[in-house]
Amino acid sequence: MLKYFTKETIEFIINFTNKTVEHYVNSEKLDIKKHEKENDFPFYEFFKCDIKTMEIHLNGKTQKQYISDSLWNIYRGTGGKTTPSLLQSIHMALEKFLLELAKSKESDVENLLIYILKSSKSSSLTAIVNSVVLSNPNKYFNIAKILFKTIELFPYDAKRSHIYEKEAETLYNIASMSTNPIFIKERLDTCKDSHRKLVLGQLIIIYYFNLNNLVTEEELQERKTEIEKIIDFHYKQLEEKRFRKRRKR
Numbered sequence: 001m002l003k004y005f006t007k008e009t010i011e012f013i014i015n016f017t018n019k020t021v022e023h024y025v026n027s028e029k030l031d032i033k034k035h036e037k038e039n040d041f042p043f044y045e046f047f048k049c050d051i052k053t054m055e056i057h058l059n060g061k062t063q064k065q066y067i068s069d070s071l072w073n074i075y076r077g078t079g080g081k082t083t084p085s086l087l088q089s090i091h092m093a094l095e096k097f098l099l100e101l102a103k104s105k106e107s108d109v110e111n112l113l114i115y116i117l118k119s120s121k122s123s124s125l126t127a128i129v130n131s132v133v134l135s136n137p138n139k140y141f142n143i144a145k146i147l148f149k150t151i152e153l154f155p156y157d158a159k160r161s162h163i164y165e166k167e168a169e170t171l172y173n174i175a176s177m178s179t180n181p182i183f184i185k186e187r188l189d190t191c192k193d194s195h196r197k198l199v200l201g202q203l204i205i206i207y208y209f210n211l212n213n214l215v216t217e218e219e220l221q222e223r224k225t226e227i228e229k230i231i232d233f234h235y236k237q238l239e240e241k242r243f244r245k246r247r248k249r
Helices: 005-039 041-052 085-102 109-119 123-135 142-148 153-175 181-190 200-209 216-248
Strands: 050-056 061-067
Touching: 005 085, 005 109, 005 123, 050 123, 050 142, 050 153, 061 085, 061 109, 061 123, 085 109, 109 123, 109 142, 123 142, 123 153, 123 200, 142 200, 142 216, 181 200, 200 216
Parallel strands: none
Antiparallel strands: 050 061
16 A cells, blocks of 8 residues: 555554544543542653653644654554554555665655655654654655654654664564564664664764765754754753743742
8 A cells, every 4th residue: 555555545544643642642641530530640640651642843833742752663563552553554554665765766765754744643654754754864864853842852862773673572582482583684784784773863964074984074064053953942942941930930
């Protein structure tokens, strides 16, 4: 479906994921209210801290998305018991398809990535966009700039690389006892992809100092300017947040 009806299938995946995640969030809210009423504080605190909201900044507009460790790692199969296997499989298939499509010189993956970012309400799909950018940093600097503007992504992707990638390999090996070996090999091969060790925060350094030596001096200066604007954007956001806190006192 992704190969022959790419846009339609991606649109279906986005709508399906949005609906699923919204139900997931609403169910957690119900559990929070229930256990808060029953004074079950450990349970309440767990759910209270799990799901957060963030904003993707795109062409002067913002798209609100839900984010948590579970959501960010669905495409790696380490989303935890709260994420259905069907949803994990869909995300795995989409990532595999986009990574393969990104290798083609003629494909217009960038527009597909932008479409996902502006349409998704779940960071689980943004995580896939992030993976494609990490695998092809020189191709998708324009997409990376969008990701850099959402500061909440950095710690989640750092944990993905340092913790959840190891967990993914362990889970795939355990599954080998009851799953078709062909499927297991495909999943284990993904653990060997070099970009799995790379994180979004490192990508800024790679771009800023041209560590991959793939751009001209002129292009490098343009990238530095763009990155500095993004850093200024975050600094301004931080100052505004501090100002609002002081006013509340």
